[in-house]
Amino acid sequence: MSSNFIFNEIDKDIENGIYLADEIKTRFPPEPNGYLHVGHAKALYINFAVKEKYNATTYLRYDDTNPAKEDIEYTEAIQEDIAWLGFKWDQLLFASDYFETMYEHAIELINKGLAFIDDQTSEEIRSSRGSLVEKGTESPWRNRSIEDNLKLFREMREGKHEAGSRVLRAKIDMSSPNMNMRDPVLYRILFESHPHTNDEWCIYPMYDYAHPIEDAIEKITHSLCSMEYEDHRPLYDWVLDNIDAYKEKRPRQIEFARLAIKGALTSKRNLKKLVDNNIVDGWDDPRLYTLRGLRRRGVSAQAIRNFCAAVGVAKANSEIPREQLDYYVREDLGKTAKRIMAVVNPLKLTVTNYPEGQIEILDVPNDTSDPDSETRQVAFGRDLYIEADDFEQNPPKGYHRLYPGNEVRLMGAYFVKCTGAVVDADGNVLEVLCEYDPETKSGSGFTARKVKGTIHWVESTTALPIETRQLGELLDPEKPSGDVLERLNSSSLERLDSFAEKSLEAANPSDTFQFVRLGYYCADSTPGVGGKMAFNRTVELKSTWKPEKA
RNA sequence: AGGGGUAUAGCCAAGUCGGUAAGGCAACGGAUUUUGAUUCCGUCAUGCGUAGGUUCGAGUCCUGCUACCCCUGCCA
Numbered sequence: 001m002s003s004n005f006i007f008n009e010i011d012k013d014i015e016n017g018i019y020l021a022d023e024i025k026t027r028f029p030p031e032p033n034g035y036l037h038v039g040h041a042k043a044l045y046i047n048f049a050v051k052e053k054y055n056a057t058t059y060l061r062y063d064d065t066n067p068a069k070e071d072i073e074y075t076e077a078i079q080e081d082i083a084w085l086g087f088k089w090d091q092l093l094f095a096s097d098y099f100e101t102m103y104e105h106a107i108e109l110i111n112k113g114l115a116f117i118d119d120q121t122s123e124e125i126r127s128s129r130g131s132l133v134e135k136g137t138e139s140p141w142r143n144r145s146i147e148d149n150l151k152l153f154r155e156m157r158e159g160k161h162e163a164g165s166r167v168l169r170a171k172i173d174m175s176s177p178n179m180n181m182r183d184p185v186l187y188r189i190l191f192e193s194h195p196h197t198n199d200e201w202c203i204y205p206m207y208d209y210a211h212p213i214e215d216a217i218e219k220i221t222h223s224l225c226s227m228e229y230e231d232h233r234p235l236y237d238w239v240l241d242n243i244d245a246y247k248e249k250r251p252r253q254i255e256f257a258r259l260a261i262k263g264a265l266t267s268k269r270n271l272k273k274l275v276d277n278n279i280v281d282g283w284d285d286p287r288l289y290t291l292r293g294l295r296r297r298g299v300s301a302q303a304i305r306n307f308c309a310a311v312g313v314a315k316a317n318s319e320i321p322r323e324q325l326d327y328y329v330r331e332d333l334g335k336t337a338k339r340i341m342a343v344v345n346p347l348k349l350t351v352t353n354y355p356e357g358q359i360e361i362l363d364v365p366n367d368t369s370d371p372d373s374e375t376r377q378v379a380f381g382r383d384l385y386i387e388a389d390d391f392e393q394n395p396p397k398g399y400h401r402l403y404p405g406n407e408v409r410l411m412g413a414y415f416v417k418c419t420g421a422v423v424d425a426d427g428n429v430l431e432v433l434c435e436y437d438p439e440t441k442s443g444s445g446f447t448a449r450k451v452k453g454t455i456h457w458v459e460s461t462t463a464l465p466i467e468t469r470q471l472g473e474l475l476d477p478e479k480p481s482g483d484v485l486e487r488l489n490s491s492s493l494e495r496l497d498s499f500a501e502k503s504l505e506a507a508n509p510s511d512t513f514q515f516v517r518l519g520y521y522c523a524d525s526t527p528g529v530g531g532k533m534a535f536n537r538t539v540e541l542k543s544t545w546k547p548e549k550a
Numbered sequence: 551a552g553g554g555g556u557a558u559a560g561c562c563a564a565g566u567c568g569g570u571a572a573g574g575c576a577a578c579g580g581a582u583u584u585u586g587a588u589u590c591c592g593u594c595a596u597g598c599g600u601a602g603g604u605u606c607g608a609g610u611c612c613u614g615c616u617a618c619c620c621c622u623g624c625c626a
């Protein structure tokens with residue numbers, strides 16, 4: 001049972017007759033200025049959880065009120081990522097489609113004496129805003145006549161005033177302890193081509209003015225956002241209070257704490273910096289906690305959704321260890337992933353009593369924990385590769401994989417007893433020798449003796465190399481791998497490892513901020529390294545790169 | 551003249567009217583095991599930031615402290 005206080009709030013609103021149970025409506029309002037990351041996954045989860053529970057309507061609305069920062073590139077990507085995550089919005093909307101209405105409402109506010117054109121520079125506005133402990137001072141233009149305000153505002157729209165020369169401000173209270181209420185700017189002049197409205201406008205509404213109107217137009221009942229907007233709620237309500245059309249049945253803003261994962265970078269600004277400086281491979285670099293990065297890394301959408309549900313929704317700041325996401329990845333992959341054997345760091349294993357040149361095809365269960373599991377065909381022969389660290393010449397205490405004299409099971413095949421190893425002059429193990437016992441064939445019901453270790457292997461002449469890029473995709477249910485046998489050779493890792501080097505080069509030795517973890521999932525693992533599926537190989541990076549404070 | 555939030559286990563988090571601290575992750579035992587995985591059993595807060603108060607009874611109510619987060623964009 002996941003926790004979500006927002007359900008309680010909605011329930012109360014329904015009980016109190018504020019909203020009807022069948023008219024609940026939410027929205028996910030990203031600004032199209034970057035790619036989505038785990039943090040967005042939580043916001044998406046919350047909005048769509050409401051949709052599911054209340055049979056509500058949920059929109060995807062681009063909050064595109066600042067053309068200077070937005071790009072069409074991102075709108076497509078955002079939709080792809082949400083669709084991949086498995087959420088289906090009822091309608092795709094653009095805040096910019098409401099610009100005309102917003103403009104009319106601004107005129108209404110001017111007519112009511114609640115907004116004015118301010119000719120001060122941005123510096124003057126800033127300095128007259130006061131400070132956290134000092135009142136602000138009113139603009140000298142605050143009491144301009146309604147007629148002048150109207151005329152100026154119209155001229156602003158017509159492009160007759162330079163960018164930055166004037167703004168439309170709300171007339172609220174320069175002495176408010178809430179900075180947001182000190183005559184906030186409602187409209188600014190921006191001669192920027194807008195990705196959606198092109199050059200139709202040269203004045204653009206600010207978030208605080210636009211957002212409540214967007215919600216109200218769409219009849220959103222619960223406008224869910226993160227905690228930093230809590231201080232903006234009085235302004236949100238002020239806007240709706242003062243526009244006649246929205247006085248009744250208006251949306252209610254509810255704030256929740258953002259999701260933070262320890263060590264995961266989730267600020268667009270810093271993410272963009274990593275991408276732009278080529279410190280990472282792109283927005284889908286598997287070390288990033290972008291939705292695309294996670295996907296490439298092999299994280300399933302279901303796992304992310306389960307993770308969000310488990311974490312719950314509350315108002316307290318929190319930081320969740322990555323291991324908690326990992327758990328849900330393993331849980332889901334364990335149920336759904338196709339399994340194959342893979343060797344990351346190969347070591348030659350020769351079955352000396354197996355006929356040379358002979359290859360036999362074994363039926364190996366895809367999931368040994370499921371007796372009804374389907375099987376796949378895997379080639380077995382004399383010349384195999386095993387994971388290098390599945391062999392020890394001088395095994396430490398408690399080691400129960402391969403070492404001279406010890407017997408282990410080759411998963412899905414036979415028991416194999418280590419008879420020795422070929423070692424070069426420097427003591428490097430070149431090849432491990434063993435003998436197999438035909439009676440111990442997998443599935444034969446052999447119980448005469450037991451082994452403590454089971455290891456993975458691939459047959460050397462039939463194993464296939466795999467591209468690094470495919471590592472994460474291997475288990476993507478939408479991109480099934482049809483391979484029976486796969487082999488990862490060490491060069492597969494080079495590309496990923498080189499990412500690490502780049503990061504380190506960019507590092508500042510005085511800073512140990514850790515921003516990435518390289519890890520990926522693949523079908524089978526090497527015993528002892530991490531288990532069945534996930535985290536076969538995980539590389540922790542300490543980087544010197546320090547994210548800028550926004 | 552500052553304002554707004556938040557404090558429950560190592561990490562998240564439930565706890566509507568006050569009635570004797572859910573659940574998940576992690577950890578630790580043990581059973582099963584053809585992956586040192588999975589699965590399965592079990593353990594894990596006389597305690598709810600802190601000091602008082604009210605009450606038969608307080609995580610819940612009252613008062614005073616403390617810590618952390620957010621707010622001075624013509625960003626969202």
